[in-house]
Amino acid sequence: MKKTSLNDIAMRLGVSKTLVSLVLNGKGREHRISEEVCKKVLALAKELNYQPNQIAKGLRTGKTNTIGLIIADIANPFFGKLGREIEKEASKHGYRVMFCSSDENAENFRLQLEMLQQGQVDGLIISPPAGSEQQIKMLDRSKIPYVLIDRYFPEIDSNAIVIDNFQAAYNATKHLIEQGYQNIACITVNNTLNNMRQRLEGYKKALLDAKQNPDEHLIKIMPFSHEKDDFATAIKQLTISGEMKADAIFFTTSKVGIMGLESIHSLGLNIPDDVAVVSFDDPDAYRISNPPVTAVAQPLKEIGSQSVKVLMEWMNGKGKKKKPERIVLEAGLKIRKSSVRLFFS
Amino acid sequence: MKKTSLNDIAMRLGVSKTLVSLVLNGKGREHRISEEVCKKVLALAKELNYQPNQIAKGLRTGKTNTIGLIIADIANPFFGKLGREIEKEASKHGYRVMFCSSDENAENFRLQLEMLQQGQVDGLIISPPAGSEQQIKMLDRSKIPYVLIDRYFPEIDSNAIVIDNFQAAYNATKHLIEQGYQNIACITVNNTLNNMRQRLEGYKKALLDAKQNPDEHLIKIMPFSHEKDDFATAIKQLTISGEMKADAIFFTTSKVGIMGLESIHSLGLNIPDDVAVVSFDDPDAYRISNPPVTAVAQPLKEIGSQSVKVLMEWMNGKGKKKKPERIVLEAGLKIRKSSVRLFFS
DNA sequence: CTGAAAGCGCTTACAG
């Protein structure tokens, strides 16, 4: 059985498809179409379970009611939760969302962006990987509405919803300092994105402000591959065999933090007695970890809703790009046992 | 600047768009179009950065190269990882995927299914919520290819990729029995889906086979809302205040397990000495939990790739529905310290 | 070797 089309209804009722279209789009009154004709159309549409073909509608109107979302990895709980918020918010506005995971790879990203621009989406929410400046510049020159999340390129004027990474990292480090830790290490990932740089800078600045000099031996920059062995080595150097013993570690992402915690556990080290831990991001894992892990919790709900809001404003603004908005949100520090000295508690 | 269309290229070259379409679709040879014309077309297309409008193509060919995915919640790591595998596999076949989270709610599901059927996707991969039998039956009568994952309705002949939930639960429980636990509790969720029922049945059967009678006091069926308080109460009853003291708990999902572990920790109970723990599903959290949690690890990669494979076969089978395939995979038990008696290890 | 034409299912001026 074929799906019923506008024409089927028009034919069976002996009216034009213009009329059917009008009625079904609620423009019956507006066009002063007689009550009874309206009723007949509506009734038959219901009977035949008519579903307008969105593809045809999209071709004609140039609107797809779909937004594209490119993030690093939907399987990463941070992006999973963020994606869910965006989906929720978009659906309130009648939009669906197409997900793409770039794996922080600029080439994947380029292909996904290209694909999404082939007339499939009305707007984009994007977490651009390192090295995608050119793509974003091109995107900016095209007329398609977009907003960046999680990171942005300072030299490109884009809408962006981000958090204050510097301040959040600063606060996390300061918390460790206040707990009396003296050799605070930082494990981060080899990534040139501004959000990651700011996290490292915030950490360093907090140390400097406390007259603790950031020691290069205490800063580990991991390859993006996130290999278990690399982490085991790094943790071992920081805690057992290295030139500087760390009494606390600040992880700049949850992916790094989870790998690090695994290594800490398999070395049999005690948290926080042997080494205290604070991490960026707040996956479920940190709440059920024993002890629970102190975490920088990003306001995912707000990032999601704001990004959709800004995108909608642009999309409904007749395609005219407004002055770019850069919204900077605060991230809270959830203090848990992994970073609290017992004699303080 | 408008996007360049087939027509733009045809006009500028003084040829027909038929020809341009043919060449760009690699059918130049086939239609014996002269080398030089081909080259000119290709060159100009590149110069103008021509991107075919997929919406128009979709309307004409009836193919969107998109598959729809409806799961419970993309923010749940189980579905996040599964979604990622499906995305990966689909992209190998040139398909993109539209994600929808139903929250296990039949009404949400109905709306999402309806939306996706409005000519937007070529096929569907679905994790149907309880109470959606009618929707699946209707879907089955329509000609749109689909495959179910994670659960199915025994009375409806659908393609389905699932695991042997009964056996996996049986094995997990048997493991606890072998470790010498005598009062093994089960915490599950109030859900009539066949996968959940089988997990409970597998647990009971393992107890029966070991001459341990399943005691109703040891089985807690939680409301789907997953409220913290409900779990605190349940765990307290099982471990401290109840009529039967449990020395081990089997959680039937990771969502339940994570809530349960939180409660266990906040009661200050020791795992596995006070109470041992085994859980269905294997989120990151279980590896970094201290002690790490024994888990039933589902083969997400295989569920993902098989579901896409079966769907592709149907979609490329000229719309003719094949005999439904019901693929049942095995889930492995990852034994970790949360369920191992010290004197055994 | 190449082109004119029809048509996918809609919406939207325009005309009466």
Place this chain on the structure above:
DNA sequence: CTGAAAGCGCTTACAG
């Protein structure tokens, strides 16, 4: 109050 017609950007018989 209602309809004929054009057109969104493609693909695909068909004709020459």
